[in-house]
Amino acid sequence: MEKTYVVIPKNCTGCRTCELACSMVKSKRDEAGALGKPRIHIYPTGPQRYMQMTCLQCVDAACVKACPSKALVLNEETGAVEVDEERCVGCGLCEAACPFGHIRFDRDLGLPLKCDLCGGDPACARFCPYQALEMRP
């Protein structure tokens, strides 16, 4: 793992470009409602203050432990916990298990949605106009 994903809330203006970038990049499927399902969410936490919330890629992740089908796997290269779509049986336990609400089970796709760091070059960070999301060495 060369770089680490960092969130810098004080830079965040709440423009939600990251959400847009994420859902654009991830909505490769033509199924209904794929667009508009970002893996990063922006929450206002005060006047002109925002918090960007996305998966923390826990080392000892609750979702990984909860998954009965070994469908959530750590990508050693990027450090991201990824969803193996060929293995997921659609039980939704990962969503329930994550204490932070960072993995959401999507009923349209029958798959959980979570940040996978776009394979090491996250779109959100790339598109954030204010350096509020970054990959740092």
Place this chain on the structure above:
Amino acid sequence: MARLQSTQQLRQLKERIVAEKPADRRAIAVCAGTGCKAFGSFELVEAFRAELEKQGLDKEVELRPTGCHGFCERGPLVLLFPEGRLYQRVKTDDVPEIVEKTIKGGEVIERLLYEEPGTGKKFEKEEDIPFYKHQHRLVLRSNGLINPSSIEDYIAIGGYEALGRAFEMGPDAVLGEVKGANLRGRGGGGFPAGTKWELCKKQPGDLKYIICNADEGDPGAFMDRSIVEGNPHAVIEGMVIGAFTMGAREGYVYIRQEYPLALERLNKALDEARQRGLLGEDILGSGFGFDIKVNRGGGAFVCGEESALIRSIEGRRGVPRRRPPYPAQKGLWGKPTNINNVETWATVPLIVAKGAKWFTGIGTEKSKGTKIFSLVGKVNNTGLVEIPMGMSLREIVYDIGGGIPGGKKFKAVQTGGPSGGCLPASKLDLSVDFDTLIAEGAMMGSGGMIVMDESTCMVDLAKYFVQFLRSESCGNCTSCRDGLDWMHSLLQQVCAGEGTMELLDQIEQIAETVRVSSLCALGSTAANPVLSTIKHFRDEYEAHVEQGRCPAKVCKSLITYTIDADKCTGCLVCAKRCPESTIEGEKKKPHRIIQDGCIKCGVCLDVCKFDAVHVE
């Protein structure tokens, strides 16, 4: 019953039994197989018992209920020893006469002898009857000789000697013998048993299983049932030899639910074998232990397929799984498993006892030994026949089967059970062996053989088999489940005279998909009846779709029943019997069928004594 501690003791026991019951002793063997049982042979046994006691002959004459003799159509069969005289269709009323005249007086009762249809020639001895004369009975031979419920009877004819021999030879030599004999599986596939055994033997680990496939799901087939009923020890002995060769400690017989008699005899035989130390720990003092459990089948045809059968024993739904991995690699409970058919197992002791060389002397180059067929349909002599591989279909149908009854013409013979193929008269001289039949789009299968005469509609027949397979498909594969369903609908259209010639092409295309893209052999062979009939009887299909005509006058939508006014005497019989009351007419005046109401059941045709009903 004392345990036998060695082969030496087995030999001594045999000598003792033979001394007590010499071969030339007088005996009455009554067939007590399922077929003859249906004709009342159990009552017959009781009647003989009572009569012999009454006459004070019960010590002198042995009464022996036996397994199936094969000539079921003529049952109940009574075989009298030492002459080998056969009485057929014997009733309890005949018993006093038989005891009085034949047993005491040595006189032959003509009425009970077999009479050849057509020639009227009578035969006294079983071995002279054409049905038996042309057979080569290796496996079935003992059925008429022994009481299947008596292990002594089996030992008396040399039973379990092969096992003793196997222990002396050692596993490698036994395997060599089975391989050398080129024994091919009798359950349908014809796969060399030796190759399978070798693969299983080679697998590491000491937990291995042996299975005997006695599921026998082919409609109309009963060779396996007859072997288990008539000679269960042969199967057990074969399995013990196999277990010893491959190093298995546990075996299963998976037996069809509907075979209560076979089950009873098998359980009895297993008990006796255990008591005699021929099963269980330390068999014949060899140190080798092996036992057999009985598992009752789920009743589905597809459960006879080995991977489905294994899942069924494991208590799961009986559906086939892809092979490889083969059972020999990963079988019951994931362990190496060897599965063979009843007939295959029953042949093993013969090979071990008499040697591979003897066995390979029978049959063709690639198919050795004999095969049992259940010969049914439009032949004079139906029943179980055991023939050397390579015999022609003609010999089976005409010499053994006695030809077609009622002066009708032979049309086709179907071999290989529901997914076998139909062969026309021009193929009658084909040699019956594994490879020739496959090459002709038919197959050996487990030994079903159905003879058809000119009154059979080949389209209707194909439809019948597709219907059977459609409902017996396990339903896993799209191609097999839906393909057969689709073919069936299209065949219904053909039988109704609908559609065009394109329909036939469509059927052939779907058949091809069913054949090449299904998982197990049920699917991959299911198209045989259709493809073989389209190939050999295309004209009949064409008559249906092009001319709306069923040449065999079978397909209901394409035939009409009419009454010939000239021949009709106005007896009213048909009108009374017609279930739809659609025949009108007064007494003594010609009747008429109102076609709208006719359901084409054919009752009028059957009941008319004056040949006045015609079908077109």
Place this chain on the structure above:
Amino acid sequence: MPVQVKINGIKMSAEPQETVLQVARRSGVHIPTLCHLESVESTGACRVCLVEMKLGGKTQLTTSCNAGVEDGMEIMTDTPEVQKHRAANLEMMLGRAPGSQKIRALAREYGVYESAYVPSEDPAIPGCILCELCVRVCEALGHSALAAVSRGGKKYIGTPHDKPSESCVGCGACAEKCPTRCIEMTDTKKTRTIWGQTFDFVSCETCGAPVMTVRQRTHAVETKELPEDYYTTCVACKQKNLAGRFARVGS
């Protein structure tokens, strides 16, 4: 010991326990599937993953999902023969599931636009292609609440004895994974109805939205040895609450 295989003429080294499908996908070769999941048993039911396999001088079609690789195997994934029979199987499935977009789209790729096949038995579940993926998924989750019943065209998927199953927890995984999405599952704010049974939801402590069914939670608590009060907040509230907490810590 790795084995050597060829996929569409390209040499590949594979582990003996791998399937043809795994090796093909690993090497970027696309093979369509409908009833396959890596985490459940492969039964080869739908038959669209058919490929042509040459081994020991014999060429035949086989499903790639459940075919283990063997040394010397030569696999062709897109020959005319393969296409023809994939198309035929897809036509049959389209006959069963004319409303499934997924099947329709895949069928279209093989030149099948409409199906001439009409199943002779009325289906118990309209649109079901009888692949049993739901059964296998449920079994993999340890519930085994579903089973295939009967054979041939009469086969259907149901709960044991067609009665509400006690082992069903209402997780809905079967419905999620069904390739034709034909399993009826109706959610209200408080309940979920599936397979003839209505389950109560655990409602989010904060907003009242459904979290999971009560039975699913009970099962999860039992099998995963989690605290009783786990799974009480819905995913959206969990994230929102956490955002608030982070903000407070930050300031």
